[in-house]
Structures are given as C-alpha cells and as structure tokens.
Amino acid sequence: MSWKHLFSKALSADPDRLHFAAHSHHLWPDASFEGHMKACEDAMHLADHKWDKIMGPVWAEAQRHVASELKLPDAQTVAFAPNTHDFLVRIVSAIPTRPVRVLTTDGEFHSFRRQMERWAEDGTVVVDAVAADSLIDKAQSGSYDLIFASHVLFNSGKVISALDRLAALSRPEGPWTVIDGYHGFMALDTDLSDVADRLFYMAGGYKYAMAGEGVCFLHAPPGFAPRPTVTGWYAAFEDLALSPGKVGYAPDGRRFLGSTFDPSGLYRFNAVQAMLAEAGLTTDKISDHIAELQRHFLNDSPLSGMRLLNPIDGNPHARFLAFQSANAARLHQALAERKVVTDVRGDVLRIGFGLYHDIEDVDRLSEILRGSQCTRLSA
Template structure:
C-alpha cells in the first residue's frame, strides 16, 4: 500500500528527488500546511487573545497526542519549547550542586554533545562518557547527578538497552535520568507508563512526528527538578506564584517553560496527528511498513563493502565502511538524499516511500 497521497506537496515540489533521509529531515505531509494555515488564521482572528486559545486548546490537544503515544499518565507533565537544547539547559540549571557529575553515552547528538563539552571545558560540569552498552553498569556505580542517554542513537541507530535499569536509579535529589527520545518517538512503539514517575523524556516533531521545526517537548516527572534556575515567565502558573516569597513555578511540566515562542510547530504537530488518526495509522503500522522497505533494500545487498551497525528499532540503516563518503557523494549526484556521519552512511525509510522507490534507489546505486 502507498501513502504518497498524504505527501503530495513535498513530493511534487521535487519530482526527480528520492528522499531517503526521513531520520534527518522528514518530508512534511500535506496536513502540516493545514496546521500552519490555522496558526496564521488564529493569529489574525484572535490577535492579542491568541495565547488564551493556544494554552486552552492547542497545547492541551498536543499534550493528549503525546501521552497517548507514550502511555504517560498525565498530560500536565508535558512542556513545549522550540528545541531540546532549551530543555537540557533548564534541567542542568535545576541541579543544586556547583559542578554536577554528568554521565552520558559517547554517541549523543550535537544538541547535548556540544553543550556538555563546553560545560566540561569551563568547569560547569564534570563529564564522563562511555559506550552505550556500558552506560547502565557505569550509572549503577552511583557517582552521578545526571544521566543522559538517547533512546536510539542518532549516528549508529543503536538502541538503549536498559532504560528500566536507569529509571530505578532516579531520585528527586539526584541522579536525574534524562532520555533523549528524538530517534525513538514515533519511530518505534514506546510505553513509558512504568517509568513516567522517574525519568525525563524529551523529543520533538522534526523527525518521525512529521511536524517540522519548533515543536519539541519534555515529559518532566513530578517532584524532580522543581525550580530550574534558567526560567522564563511562562513557567509561573498563576497569581499564586507571586506570593511564594520568591520566584514561583508551576507544579507540573510547565515549570520548564520558557518565554514567548512561535506556536506554529505545535499547530502542525496537531494537524499531522489528526491526519494519522483519520488514516488509522499507528507508529507500529508505520514501523512495519518501513521495516518491509528496509528488508527489500537489504536483500539486494547493494553495498557489500559496508556493514550494517544500526539496530532493529532504528527507522534508518547505518552502513559503516571506508567507502561510505564515496557512496554518499554518488547518491547525492544521482538525486538521492541520504546523509553521512563520518564513515557511516545513513539511509532512512518513511511512510511516503513504497516498493517502487526502493527499486528506483537500487537502480541509481547500480553502476
């Protein structure tokens, strides 16, 4: 079956392009245009009062979509920001010690890696990184204030095996456990119901949620990191906040909010979620479709000089070898969009592809 009709605008905009990089920049479905238009219409219609509508209608709808996807118990635990880096900064600012001890895998995305390295350079944090497979055992040593790890690593597609082990370590006084779900959210079915009271989970709409930029979110467990030092005025929940004898905070996920932001990404996210519901498409069904395409590609063995390092939960293939840059350049010249991380060629699969696209990709790879 094909769902190309849901992406007619993006596909028709570049008809000769083969887009195999949904893990990097997912093509926008037509529904996202409807969401963007609604954001503009509401701004024109409501003007000064649009924020009342956004906080009363738009954000609660988005929270409901997220808690259904992740099996979270309380929509109020969800906060939104333009990017996950904002949340990282606020979480670290909530740690009370002068130099938090931070543990992470050695394969984290740039939004964490760059900031963590700079903090370590300045002495703001003490940073330890280990291979993903060693993370849980290292964390159990008890020497850390913050543990940060990706659900699925961005470069290799390797999945974190041990979120439950990390969650058992989490305490309000530390360590805080933060899971970066950007390559897991809506890429693989995820049930956080047993972990929701202990872990932070952050992700966004740019990849498999198909909503584009500006719609990142954080699930914040109750009672953990109640007063981030880096804070915006949206984090104060009502007039009672001003009577707390200092800077007040909302008691739920809103304590991690910043200040004025562009809400259009959340409108797009909601519109795409409605589209998926109307089509009867779940993450499990989309993943099964992508796995079928992935298997068709692998069966042809087009790159015998590269080896697969990605795990089953990844929505992309990570193919490693010394000729990966050469193959990437060849694909780009042939009008195929993939991406490259060092000696790893990443080829992603999506709802807007079908068997004919795999065959076309294989034909462009063939000498």
Template sequence: MSYQYLFARALAANRQRLHFAAHSHHLWPDASYDGHMEAWDDAARMADRKWDRIFGEVLPEAQRHVASELSLPDPATIAFAPNTHDLLVRIVSALPMAKPHILASDGEFHSFRRQAMRWAEAGRITLETVPLAELAERAARGGFDLLFASQIQFNTGARLGDIDQFAALAGPHGPWVVIDGYHGFMAQPTDLSGVADRLFYLSGGYKYAMAGEGVCFLHAPPGYALRPEITGWFADFDSLEAQLGGVGYAPDGLRFLGSTFDPAGLYRFNGVRRMLAAESLDTPVISRYCDGLMDAFAAARPLPGMEALPRAPRFIAFRGPDAQKWQERLSAKGIVIDRRADVLRIGFGLYQDFEDVQRLVKACR
C-alpha cells in the same frame, strides 16, 4: 500499498528528488500544511488573544497526543520548547549542586555533546562518557548526579535497551535520568507508564512526528527539578509565589516553559496526529510498513564494501571507507541520504513506496 497521497505537497515540490533521509528531515505531510495555516489564521483573527486559544486548546491537545504516544498517565507533565537544547539547559540549571557529575554515552547528539563539553571546559560540570555498551554497568556503580542517554543513538542506530533499569536508579534528590528519545518517538512503540514518575524524556517533531521544527517537548516527572534556574515568564502563570512577588513556577510540566515562542509547530503536530488517527496509522502500523521497505532494500545488498550496522527503527546505517563517495554519487543522482564520518544513514518513511526502493537500489548499482 502507498501512502504518498498524504505527502502530495512535499513530493510535488521536487519531483526529481528521491528522499531517503526520513531519520533526519522527515518530509512533511499535507496535514502539517493545514496546521500551519491554522496557526496563521488564528493569529490574523485573534491577534493578541491567540494565546488564550494556544494555552487553552492547542497546547493541551499537543500534550494529550504526546502522552497517548508514550502511555504517560498525565499529559500535564509535558512542556514544549523550540528545541531540545533549551530543555536540556533548563534541566541542568535545576540541579542543586555547584558542580554536578554527569554520565553519558559517548555517542550522544550535538545538542547534548557540544553543550556538555563546553560546560566541562568551563568547570560547570564534571563529565564522564563511556561506550553505550558500558553505560548500564557504570551507571549502576553510582557517583553521578545526572545520567543522559539516547534511546536510539543518532549516528549508528544503537539502542539503549531496557529504560527501566536506568529509571530504577533515579530519585528526586539524584541521580536524575534523562532519555533523549528523538530517534525513538513515533519510530518505535514506547511505553513510559511504569517509569513516568522517575525519568525525563526529550523528543520533538523534526523526525518521525513529521511536524518539523519548533515543537520539541519534555516529560518532567513530578517532584523533580521544581525550580529551573534558566526560566522564562511562561513558567509562572497563576503561581502563588508570583502573585506574592517571588519567582514562582507552575506545579506541573509547564515549569519548564520559556518565554514567547512560535506556536506554529504545535499546530502542525496536532494536524499530523489527527491525520494519522483518521487514517488508522499508529506507530506499530507505520513501523511495519517501513520495515517492509527496509527489508527490500537490505535484501538487495546494494552497497558492496559497506558494513551494515545493527538496524535501527526507520534507518539503516552502513560503515565503510567509501561512505563519502557513496553519498556524493547518490547526491549527484538527486538521491538524499546522509553521512556521519564513515557511516552512511539511509532512512525510511511513509512517503516512500517499494518503487522508490527499487529506484534507490538501481541507482546504487
């Protein structure tokens, strides 16, 4: 079985390339092209009035897709932004204390790591980081205002584990629990129905949602972070406070919106989700397909001298001193994988088939 027909444009754009970095820049399916063109057509046809359709139809559809994927009870808790960094900054800006104490794992992605380190340098926050394996124990001891952790760590694929145990610590007055789900969303089934009222969840379209940049989202639990200090004018539509001349906020997830943005990512995301539904491709089905590709690659043991780390959804990480050499030699053959220091990451997606895996194994050998 091959699903490459869904990615005809991206594959035809570079027929010599063998792309095994689906965990990074996932290739875009043809449906995303159609969505992108729909955004252009709407802008040409409606001009300024396009925002009526975006807020009346396009954004609500995207909210419903996210809520369906995560089993969220209310799509209105979803806000969108060009990147997760924007949303992180707004969450932290809503914390009421002068110098919040933030706990995180020591393997977080740069969108959190860099900003948190700079805040700590400036005295804006107190930052404590611990290995992922120690995070639950440290979190349970308390003493922090916000807990930040990745559902799947970007560098090694290590898994957070039971999200419920972290959500159980959360409360509207603190601590707030923020889960970075970028390597989990649409990579593995995720059910937040039981914790939707207690934790924040961040993700976006760049990876397994196959929709590219500019369509990141936040699920914000009701009653938490009601007035982000970092805010934009889209966050106060029709609020009573704004009508009275104050700084008002939407009562739902839209309180985290910023200002004018490029809506094309929303159109692409909706187009991809419609395509997946039409093809009967949900996350469990896609995961089983990609697991088969990963099994075939792992069984060949094609990277001697490299240690295979515990498998993540959709990518396998290998650690060893020759990681850079492996990447360089495969790149010279037109094969795209990526590396984080001494860790190689090889990612799998719908646009690959078993013939591609065989080509990769042959190239490694």
C-alpha cells in the same frame, strides 16, 4: 501499500528527488501545511487573544497526543519548547551541585556533546562518556547527578531498551535520568507508564512525528527539578501564598517553559496527528511498513561491501540503516549528484525510510547504488 497521497505537496515539489533522509528532515505531509495555515488564520483573526487558544485547547491537544503515544499517566507533565536543547539547559540549571557529574554515552547528538564539552571547559560539568553497552553497569557503580542517554543512538541506530533499569536509578534528590527520545518518538512503540514518575523524556516533531521544527517536548516527572534556574515568564503561575520577591513556578510540566515562542509547530503537530488517526496509522503500523522496505533493500544487497551497524534482528529497530565505510562521505556526495538525499556523519552513511516511500522507491535507490560510481564507493 503506498501512502504517497498524504505527501502530495512535498513529493510534487521535486518529483525527481529520492528523499531517503526521513530520519533527518522528514518530509512534511499535506496535513502539516493545513495546520500551519490554521496557525496563521488564528493569528490574524484573534491577534493578541490567540494565546488564549494556543495555551488552552491547542496546547492541551498536543499534550494529549504526546501522552497517548508514550502512555503517560498524566498529560500535564508535558511541556513544549522550540528545541530539546532548551530543556537540557533548564534541567542542568536545576541541579544544585557544581560541577554536575554527568554520565552519558559516547554516541550522543552533536548539540548535547558540544554543550557538555563547553561546560566541561568552564567547570560546570564533569562528563563520563561510555559505550552504550556499559552504560547501565557504569550508572550503578558510579556517583552521578545526571544520567543522559538517547533511546536510539543517532549515529549507529543502536536501541537502548533498558529504560526501566535507568529509571530505577533516578530519584528526586538525584541522580536524574534523561532520555533523548528524538529517534525513538513515533519510531518505536514506547510505553513509559511504569517509569513516568522517575524518568525525563524529550523529543520533537522534526523527524518521525512529521510536524517540522519548533515543536519539541519534555515529559518531566513530578517532584523532579521543581525550580529550574534558567526560566522564563511562561513558567510562572499565580500563587498568592508566595512571599514578596519569591519566584513562582507552575507545579506541572510548565515549570520548564521559557518565554514567547512560535506556536505554529503545535498546530502542525496536531494536524498530523489527526491525519494519522483518520488514516488508521499507528506507530506500529508505520514501523511494519518501514521494516518491509528495509528488508527489501537489504535483500537486494546494494551496499554489501559496507558494514551495517544496526542489523535487523527482530528487536525494535531504528527507522534508518547505518552503513560504515571509509567511503561514506564520497558515496553520500555521489548520491546527492543523482538527486538522492541521504545523511552522512563521519564514516557512517545513514539511509532513512519514511511513510512516503514504497517498494518502487527502494528499487530505484538500489538501481542507482548499483551504478558504476556508487558500486565502486560501496565496495
């Protein structure tokens, strides 16, 4: 079945483009445009009073969508920010010890890795980066303040499935376990109901939530990190019991808020969620559609000369296929010259599949890959 009609604006904007980077910048569905326009209308009509609506029903609706997707017992544990990096900085700021002892994988996203390297330079952190397969054993044997791992590793597509074992190590006094769910949220059916009281989880709308940038979120377990040092006035709450000069914090996820932000992402997120509900599209249903496309692509074997880092083996799978080759960057460029959008990280070419693809798109991609130049680079 084709769901292209939900993306008519993005697809008609460049009809010749084959966009196989849904894992990077997911094409926006038409509903996101409608949500964005609603944000503009509210800003124009309500002016200063728009914040009553944004921090009221718009915020609460977005919280409910996140909580429903992740099976969180309490939507109030969810806070929103322009990006997940904001949340990382605030979480680390709440850890009282210095240097902060961090355990992570060697496959984390650039932003996290860069920040850790810079903090390591000035003595804020000491980082122990290990292979994902050894993360649990290392966490159990070591002494850490922060355990940080991606649910789905952005480079290889490997899925870390033992979230319950990581959560079992987490305590209010430390260590804290943080899961970067950006490549898992709305790509894998994720149930945090049994670990929500011990696990931080953050993700955003740029990828599989199809809502664009500026709408990231954090689930913060109650009792963990009650007073981040890096904070903004949106994290404040009125408490007459506080002594003069005492900095107050909201008792729920809002304690991780900063200051004034662009709220349009919340509108887009809510509009896309409404679209999915109306179409009867759950994460599982979308995953089934994408799994069919991935199998069809692999059965055609257009990249048989490259190493597939995340084979389809019946377990939960990333929304992209990661192919390793010394020619990955050159193949990426050759595809770009044919108006095929993919993504390359070092020697790994990533091909991401989205709801806006159908079998005909996959066949077009395979045909292009079988062209003389692409065949030579993928051999």
